[in-house]
Amino acid sequence: KQEVTQIPAALSVPEGENLVLNCSFTDSAIYNLQWFRQDPGKGLTSLLLIQSSQREQTSGRLNASLDKSSGRSTLYIAASQPGDSATYLCAVVESDMRFGAGTRLTVKP
């Protein structure tokens, strides 16, 4: 059974810092991996989707990498801002989508 783990569970950084969020998964036979943002009391907003054949995807200040062989993905956020404060979820797709529990990020002004 696929297990998805996100470490740390919570992270607090000062504004302007570059940071990395981690996602690991146990079964490398995935189709793709998706990173989401969730604001308190809201739904999920898709940030980046990496196909299994890709190594990374970039969108603005966000860069996500995928290493299937080691079962890892990272989400890099450059020059963090208070508006980046949210919970970040990763999910892997095999026959269905499996989610990690998320990392709650706080960016302090």
Add this chain to the structure above:
Amino acid sequence: NAGVTQTPKFQVLKTGQSMTLQCAQDMNHNSMYWYRQDPGMGLRLIYYSASEGTTDKGEVPNGYNVSRLNKREFSLRLESAAPSQTSVYFCASSSNPGPYEQYFGPGTRLTVT
């Protein structure tokens, strides 16, 4: 385009009551999904519909039923609510089943007392 919409946004039920959560999408997607999210856990798949007229169980289907009413709408029914079903419920859709990007609704926060 509204994307994926869900009703209601909030609901409080007593143990044993029944209710139906509604979900609709306007993106002409074939596949739709119901998830639940509990504190400290990721989303878990309850049921999904790969295409109109089909439904399948996900990871945690017990206590729930679903109906794919048409291509746009996918409902989730709790026949006899239990406190363990207190959760936030999310509906999602994708163009096709499998490795396609999923789009999520805003969620329904359900409390069962």
